[in-house]
Amino acid sequence: MINAESGLTGAPTAGAPAGHAAAVELDNVTKRYGDVMAVEDLDLRVEDGQFLTLLGPSGCGKTTTLRLIGGFEAPNRGEIRIAGDDMSSRPAYKRPVNTVFQQYALFPHLSVSQNVGYGLRHAGVSRSDTAQRVAAMMELMQIPDVGERRPRELSGGQQQRVALARALVMEPKVLLLDEPLGALDYKLRKEMQFELKRIHREVGVTFIYVTHDQEEAMTMSDRIVVMSNGHIEQDASPAEIFDRPLTAFVADFIGDTNIVHGTVTRIDNGHATVDVGPLGEIGGSTDDDLKSGDRVRVSIRPTDVRVEAGAAGEAVVQDSVLVGGHIAMKIASGDETVVAHVARGSSYEPGANVHLHVDSDRIRVFAAAEGA
Amino acid sequence: MSDAAAQVGLPPVTPEEDHKVSEGKGRAFLGIPVVGWMLIFFGVPYFLLFLQSLWEPTAFGVAHNWTLENYKLVFLGDTLSGNIYIPTLLRSLKVGAMVTICATLLAFPIAYLLAFKISNSRTRLMLYVLVIVPLWASYLLRAYAWKVILGQNGLLGSVLDQLGLENTFLNNLLYSQTAVVITMTHIFTPFMILTIYAVLERLPPSLIEASKDLGVGRMKTFLTLVVPLSLPGVIAGATFTMGLSSGDFVAPQLVGGKNDVMIANQVYSQFGATNNWPLGSAIAFVLLGFVAILVALSTQAEKREQL
Known part of the structure; x- marks a missing residue:
């Protein structure tokens, strides 16, 4: 199910191909709160079985988008379709989607089993069938023995699994996850990322996942939609987002990067050569319409900066700190400060004169004007 | 501190007083007003009322003889007016x-x-x-x-x-x-x-x-x-x-x-x-x-x- 259709990843987002309904489609959706534009003219198409992440800083509209799909907010304009059906007149409780809420929203007065079985029981499923499906789901979530307890007697990670079980037991077409790992500590979060991936593989349901954590998005998603100010900045696979960000915003938001300023000296078929003052000439790919003499911003990943001993006056190491497995060096060169990640043992002490080599096909060049 | 307090019309605070409150050494004494209040206005009256209920009523007042007759009257009534x-x-x-x-x-x-x-x-x-x-x-x-x-x-x-x-x-x-x-x-x-x-x-x-x-x-x-x-x-x-x-x-x-x-x-x-x-x-x-x-x-x- 996943494989057959995920081949469409990266297909144009607007307009459904004939004869095939996507799991979720948003056409021109706009949501305003008073004067605040939360989501503007959003087009999005989520294929069946995909793990799609809406990624962006707080206030970018990702949670609003999720709540629009779930039916907790109504759009001011535009259409939302789930499995081909228009949702505009359907309240949340009639939509074939289920949600895992940020703080889990488990019912405190019910036992874990009652929580997981809540939706089934109210849908008229018999007591014995409910018990059977609840048990199977809790087995899948690897929490088979906590059924009799109250939610607050469980650890954060267990509560997380109960929330997942409660939503998935309803067999939704789409599972919506609103920053579900936000309340967990770092180690548990790491663990749950792999768990979510496993569960997604096993149930084959479409996941739409909201987070502001780019690392989380990178680990789990088939596809990432980066949002900012109610717009989609880029919609692509994790690797493409990292290697070929479309805008300076995406480059800056995904992974660590250095943004330096310069002037285009040569442009050749999507490849720009930029004069970056003391750093010399740097070449990088671009999707913007540039010409010689344009002011641009250049995104350089810290791992793409090579550091060698150099002559005085070129670049000076300001700081050098151990970050896990590598060393991050802060290097000043003229007006620009560049961070370089180098292997242990090949770093220089603060104050050392160095020379910087920047050469990688991951270097990206963006027009200097905001929003270009 | 005292000067500043005097300027804004507050009573001067001696350093010792200031110290005592912030250190919380004798903080239990802060509870005295509450306990005192409860004791004087609730504890004592209830106790007196309870004593009263165990005494014998007379035509013009109370005789200080211990008795459970009052409670018996409440629960069982008397022959005259029944249990009311x-x-x-x-x-x-x-x-x-x-x-x-x-x-x-x-x-x-x-x-x-x-x-x-x-x-x-x-x-x-x-x-x-x-x-x-x-x-x-x-x-x-x-x-x-x-x-x-x-x-x-x-x-x-x-x-x-x-x-x-x-x-x-x-x-x-x-x-x-x-x-x-x-x-x-x-x-x-x-x-x-x-x-x-x-x-x-x-x-x-x-x-x-x-x-x-x-x-x-x-x-x-x-x-x-x-x-x-x-x-x-x-x-x-x-x-x-x-x-x-x-x-x-x-x-x-x-x-x-x-x-x-x-x-x-x-x-x-x-x-x-x-x-x-x-x-x-x-x-x-x-x-x-x-x-x-x-x-x-x-x-x-x-x-x-x-x-």
Whole structure:
């Protein structure tokens, strides 16, 4: 199910191909709160079985988008379709989607089993069938023995699994996850990322996942939609987002990067050569319409900066700190400060004169004007 | 520091005093006013009342002879007038229960409205104030107001007259148990609203969303989620209302009839007209016992709900 259709990843987002309904489609959706534009003219198409992440800083509209799909907010304009059906007149409780809420929203007065079985029981499923499906789901979530307890007697990670079980037991077409790992500590979060991936593989349901954590998005998603100010900045696979960000915003938001300023000296078929003052000439790919003499911003990943001993006056190491497995060096060169990640043992002490080599096909060049 | 304090007109603080408070060495003494207050104004009077209930009443006062006769009279009555106190106590509890039920039914929708349906914070504040405002008027005044409204030629009666409606049922309304219940419901509903609102306000909206997300409609969500989760507030409000209304003596005296005497009226008359303080004390202690049992039960229930 996943494989057959995920081949469409990266297909144009607007307009459904004939004869095939996507799991979720948003056409021109706009949501305003008073004067605040939360989501503007959003087009999005989520294929069946995909793990799609809406990624962006707080206030970018990702949670609003999720709540629009779930039916907790109504759009001011535009259409939302789930499995081909228009949702505009359907309240949340009639939509074939289920949600895992940020703080889990488990019912405190019910036992874990009652929580997981809540939706089934109210849908008229018999007591014995409910018990059977609840048990199977809790087995899948690897929490088979906590059924009799109250939610607050469980650890954060267990509560997380109960929330997942409660939503998935309803067999939704789409599972919506609103920053579900936000309340967990770092180690548990790491663990749950792999768990979510496993569960997604096993149930084959479409996941739409909201987070502001780019690392989380990178680990789990088939596809990432980066949002900012109610717009989609880029919609692509994790690797493409990292290697070929479309805008300076995406480059800056995904992974660590250095943004330096310069002037285009040569442009050749999507490849720009930029004069970056003391750093010399740097070449990088671009999707913007540039010409010689344009002011641009250049995104350089810290791992793409090579550091060698150099002559005085070129670049000076300001700081050098151990970050896990590598060393991050802060290097000043003229007006620009560049961070370089180098292997242990090949770093220089603060104050050392160095020379910087920047050469990688991951270097990206963006027009200097905001929003270009 | 002293100079600055003097400049703004504050009494100078000596360094020693300042030190003592911040260090919290003798912090236990801060509790003395509270404990003293409770001891002097609650502990001592209750103790004296309890002693009183164990003494023997005489024609002109009290003989300091230990006896359980007063309690025997409360529970068993005497040959002359039969058992009058326990039925009165039961009637008081019944009236209290009716008031509690009416106040809960009235208060819940209002608290729900305040907590969930009014999104404009200014409107909510205004409604909240409207709930509280009646508490600023004297109890007696509000009880009298009902006398004016419910009387045969009162507000309700004349409105019905104007509408050309038969108002025979009003003949028996004032000076009846119904009037007592109406008056006390009016008086205790605000307390009920406040306690239920306090619980509903803290209910995370995501719980209600989660219920809808799982396919459960509005009404069912209300019954299976909102109602059970609001029980701690309902129990707290009901305990308060039940305790105070079954021990009330003002409403029955003002708007109740001859047969609507409640247990607190009995206490009142033993301490007043009848001048039998030991019996009055014994009745009061029996009532206190019932209320204490009620509070203990509700505390238990509340604990279970919060688990």
